[in-house]
Amino acid sequence: MALDRTDVEKIAHLARLQIDEQDIPQYTETLSDILDLVNQMQAVDTTNIEPMANSLDAVQRLRADVVTETNSRDKLQGVAPAVEAGLFQVPKVIE
Amino acid sequence: MFDKTLAELASGLENGDFSSVELTQAYLDRIHAEDSKYNSYITVTDEIALSQAKAADEARAAGTAGPFTGLPVAQKDIFCTDGVRTSCASKMLDNFIAPYNATVVDKFNNAGAVMLGKTNMDEFAMGSSNESSFYGPSRNPWNTNCVPGGSSGGSAAAVAARLAPAATGTDTGGSIRQPAALCGITGLKPTYGRVSRFGMIAFASSLDQGGPMARTAEDAALMLNVMAGFDPRDSTSMQQAVPDFTADLTLPLKGLTIGLPKEYFPDDLSPAIALQVQNAVKEYEALGAAVKEVSLPNTALAIPAYYIIAPAEASSNLSRFDGVRYGYRCDEPVNLEDLYKRSRGEGFGPEVQRRIMVGTYALSEGFYDAYYKKAQQIRRLIKQDFVSVLNEVDVIMGPTTPHPAFKLGEKSSDPIAMYMEDIFTIALNLAGLPGMSVPCGQTNGLPVGLQIIGNYFAEQKLLNVAHQFQLATDWHKQTPDGI
Numbered sequence: 001m002a003l004d005r006t007d008v009e010k011i012a013h014l015a016r017l018q019i020d021e022q023d024i025p026q027y028t029e030t031l032s033d034i035l036d037l038v039n040q041m042q043a044v045d046t047t048n049i050e051p052m053a054n055s056l057d058a059v060q061r062l063r064a065d066v067v068t069e070t071n072s073r074d075k076l077q078g079v080a081p082a083v084e085a086g087l088f089q090v091p092k093v094i095e
Numbered sequence: 096m097f098d099k100t101l102a103e104l105a106s107g108l109e110n111g112d113f114s115s116v117e118l119t120q121a122y123l124d125r126i127h128a129e130d131s132k133y134n135s136y137i138t139v140t141d142e143i144a145l146s147q148a149k150a151a152d153e154a155r156a157a158g159t160a161g162p163f164t165g166l167p168v169a170q171k172d173i174f175c176t177d178g179v180r181t182s183c184a185s186k187m188l189d190n191f192i193a194p195y196n197a198t199v200v201d202k203f204n205n206a207g208a209v210m211l212g213k214t215n216m217d218e219f220a221m222g223s224s225n226e227s228s229f230y231g232p233s234r235n236p237w238n239t240n241c242v243p244g245g246s247s248g249g250s251a252a253a254v255a256a257r258l259a260p261a262a263t264g265t266d267t268g269g270s271i272r273q274p275a276a277l278c279g280i281t282g283l284k285p286t287y288g289r290v291s292r293f294g295m296i297a298f299a300s301s302l303d304q305g306g307p308m309a310r311t312a313e314d315a316a317l318m319l320n321v322m323a324g325f326d327p328r329d330s331t332s333m334q335q336a337v338p339d340f341t342a343d344l345t346l347p348l349k350g351l352t353i354g355l356p357k358e359y360f361p362d363d364l365s366p367a368i369a370l371q372v373q374n375a376v377k378e379y380e381a382l383g384a385a386v387k388e389v390s391l392p393n394t395a396l397a398i399p400a401y402y403i404i405a406p407a408e409a410s411s412n413l414s415r416f417d418g419v420r421y422g423y424r425c426d427e428p429v430n431l432e433d434l435y436k437r438s439r440g441e442g443f444g445p446e447v448q449r450r451i452m453v454g455t456y457a458l459s460e461g462f463y464d465a466y467y468k469k470a471q472q473i474r475r476l477i478k479q480d481f482v483s484v485l486n487e488v489d490v491i492m493g494p495t496t497p498h499p500a501f502k503l504g505e506k507s508s509d510p511i512a513m514y515m516e517d518i519f520t521i522a523l524n525l526a527g528l529p530g531m532s533v534p535c536g537q538t539n540g541l542p543v544g545l546q547i548i549g550n551y552f553a554e555q556k557l558l559n560v561a562h563q564f565q566l567a568t569d570w571h572k573q574t575p576d577g578i
Contacts, residue, residue, distance in 0.1 A: 008452070015410060015455040016417075016432070017448055018440030027452065033511055034453050040399040041469050044476070051471030053301060054331065055287050055478060055527020056551065061330055075194045081424035088419050091430050 003032045096121055097257040098574070101166055101314040104260060108155065108165045115155075115165030119148035119209050122167050126211065126258050134233045135243075135253035137172045138180050139212035147209040154207055163321055164207030169259035171250050172213035173220055174200050174305070175294040183296045184228040185218045187416050187423045187442035197294025198326045199263060199305050206321045211259050215249025218444045219413065220270055220298045222246050223516045226507045227446040234503070235278060236575040237541050241500035244274030250308045251278035257578055261309035261318055265295060267302045268401055269495075269520025272532035275308055276495035276544020279534045279573060281561065282308045283315045286552050287527035288333030290319075291326035299408035300331070302401075302524040311571055312533065312561035316340035319554060335552055343555045344562040349383030351560065352488040358394035359493030359519055359546075368494045371536025371543040375564065376492060382563055387488055391480040396473050397522035398514055403457050403470035404525070409447075410454030416442065449510065478526040485550045490560055493519055495532040495544035519546060529554050533561045534570040542573070 003011075008028045012019045019027060073086060082089035096118065099107065107113055123141050130136055144167065151165030175181045175193035177200075182188045196204070203210065215233040217225055225248030226232045233249040235241040236256040243252040247264030251274035254262055264271035266284035275282025283306045290305040297303060307318030319340045326332040353376065360369060376386055418424040418438025425441055428434035443451070457466035484491060497518055506513045523530045528548055535545035545564075549557045565571050 003456075007456075011452045011456050011459070014459060015448075015451050016414075016435040016439055017443070017451065018433075018436035019448065023445075027449070030449060030510055031452060031456070034402060034449070035456075037511055037514070038399045038402050038453075038457075038466070038470075041396060041403070041473055042465070044393075044396065044473060046469060046472035046476070049472040049475055051468050052475040052478060053471060055301070055474075055525070056333065058288070058331065058333065063327070072194065076420075079190075079192055079194060079421045081418060081421075090419055091428050091434055093431050 003028055003035065097125065099260070100310050101260050101317050104166055105162060115148040115151040115209060116145065118165070119144050119167050119211070122211055122259065129256065130258055132234065132239060133236055133252045133256050133258070134231055135215055135249040135256060135258055136169070136212045137182055137184065137215050137230050137249070140179055140210055143179065144209050144211050151207045151209060161207055162317065165209060167209040167211050167260060168203060168318070169211045169214045169250060169253050169262040170200060171216055171247055171263050171265060173216060173265055173296045174263060175296070176200050176210070176213065179213065181213065181296070182229070183219050184216045184230060185443065185447070186229045189229065189423065191422055195294060198291035198328060199295065199322055202321050208321065214253055214262055217246035217248065219296070219447050220246040220265055220267055221409070221446050221450055223269065223273055223513050224506065225249065226503065227444055229444060232503055235500045236578060237279060237500065240502055241541065242277070242503055244277035244500065246270040247308060248274045251275055251280055251282070254278070254280045254308055254310060255575060261307060261314050263305060263322070264308045265303055265305045266524065267298050267405060268524050269517040271306050271308060272495050272520050272530055272544065272546060273517060275532040277500040277542065279542030279570070280308060280310055281312055281315050281531065281533050281571060282306065283319065283531045283554065283557065284523065284529060285319065285323065285554055286333070286529045288331055289335065289529070289552065289554065290322045291324070291329045291332050293326055293328040297412040299405040300412060301408060302405060312531070312558050312565055313341065313344055316344060316558045338555055340555055340558055343559040346559050347383065348379065348560065348563050351379070351384040351490070353379055353384050353386045354389035354484050354488035354491045355386060356389050356391040356394065356484070356491060356493060358391050364494065365498050367538035368497065368499065368543050371538065372492070372494045372545055375535035375545045378564060378567055382567060389484045389488060389491070391484060391522070393473065393476045393480050394522060397477055397525055398518060400470040400473040400477065400525060401521045402453065402514060403466045404474065406450040406454030407457045407467050408454070410451045410458065413447070413451055446510070474525045477522050481526045481528055489556065491548040493546050495519060495546040499538050499541035499543060523548060527551070529557055531557045531561050533564060534573065536570060537573070
């Protein structure tokens with residue numbers, strides 16, 4: 001299945017990836033190859049086959065709604081690129 | 096000392112032949128002297144190792160030592176280690192000092208183990224050759240022009256080069272078993288949910304599983320005794336009793352039934368690999384096993400289904416790397432979107448970006464049924480194949496990989512060729528079953544791996560089957576030239 005340049009640009013935007021203009025042809029080719037590979041699945045009739053999300057068909061375990069974590073904000077923010085007054089800094093989003 | 100297994104080192108420590116500090120220092124010295132050839136470590140943690148070794152010696156003197164106290168291991172750099180860089184071999188996390196420990200790391204610490212360092216890997220565990228590492232590829236100790244396999248290539252190379260007696264790995268599509276096969280060591284991917292994923296940086300959450308990489312099945316059992324167990328912090332951890340994985344090692348194999356899937360011996364399989372695997376099966380027959388031809392008819396669909404499920408889950412998991420809370424951030428972003436896009440575009444390598452894009456496409460509006468849902472349906476067919484065969488046989492055997500270790504650069508420009516190297520390992524992750532790779536021969540001086548697949552939670556059986564083979568053969572004792 002062949003993707004074109006516009007498809008790749010759209011996918012990269014959805015994935016929030018800045019890709020170099022010069023790399024687009026190669027991404028177009030390899031992503032198309034990968035889609036050809038995965039499209040082998042389409043030849044199989046899977047009518048009435050229940051999709052399997054967990055190999056043991058386990059269901060989501062629930063826990064009591066109580067606080068178990070201690071406050072480790074300072075430690076967690078210690079690895080952040082930019083922090084001020086306990087807040088993560090990002091470029092201005094609201095004018 | 097470097098030729099001793101974990102079990103032998105444990106006796107040496109117990110008998111007072113050497114202290115953990117002496118053992119640890121010897122390994123650290125060896126890593127600093129030799130690892131430039133293999134690039135198997137990203138970070139060597141001398142200070143932590145020596146302080147853990149000292150504590151281990153003190154525990155032994157105080158009479159509180161357990162079976163793992165003072166034994167050195169290396170951790171794959173995908174497991175978070177509090178206060179130590181945890182890079183996942185990515186530029187994205189080159190500056191990331193983990194603020195907490197993975198459960199697996201906590202368990203080794205609680206068992207009194209010594210951490211030598213963090214091993215090299217494919218970036219975010221995406222790869223089969225270690226070539227996607229931001230820190231350069233690790234090299235195969237059997238031939239340094241060859242890849243060690245991946246993604247846990249640094250762990251495999253470190254164990255094969257005697258730069259660690261054992262190491263942890265993770266396996267999403269073969270990332271423990273394939274490098275174990277290519278480097279001539281023993282690796283075990285446990286049943287999905289057996290080993291906690293908490294603090295193990297996520298690639299494809301429904302497939303990822305941590306496990307041991309060691310020289311022998313006995314050592315893998317000792318490692319798994321430390322690693323396994325229910326963890327409330329991992330929502331898919333299984334509430335399953337943890338046996339002593341060494342308990343069944345010595346059981347005889349008389350009456351064992353081995354299934355050989357015809358799909359695991361295709362016409363284009365390397366003849367040398369086919370021969371070594373057939374010889375291993377003959378050895379099992381000599382040990383009293385019966386062999387039966389079986390069929391896993393959906394084998395060829397495993398790679399297509401995997402290359403939807405794994406990238407889809409990866410695209411979701413890796414969305415957390417946004418340049419805001421941790422990891423790489425681009426210089427001078429002009430707005431929030433620019434911050435996201437350039438931090439991710441500059442921080443992730445090409446293979447990671449490829450997989451994020453495949454996953455993003457598969458999950459994008461209008462394609463869900465054709466891709467992700469379809470892949471999950473195929474996944475059930477693959478599981479059903481295994482379940483029906485494992486009703487008839489105790490274990491399934493075949494080659495771990497279709498080829499021995501390949502040359503650096505040989506497949507790195509062809510993603511599809513690289514993906515096909517995992518043809519025999521990937522189906523197990525989709526099915527969630529446990530599997531091992533044990534050394535079973537050599538071809539042109541490169542190791543060949545035998546894959547052994549068992550039923551859910553049958554790790555004891557796998558370890559028993561592997562250990563009995565290792566009592567009868569010496570492939571696992573072979574050492575690369577010059578080591």
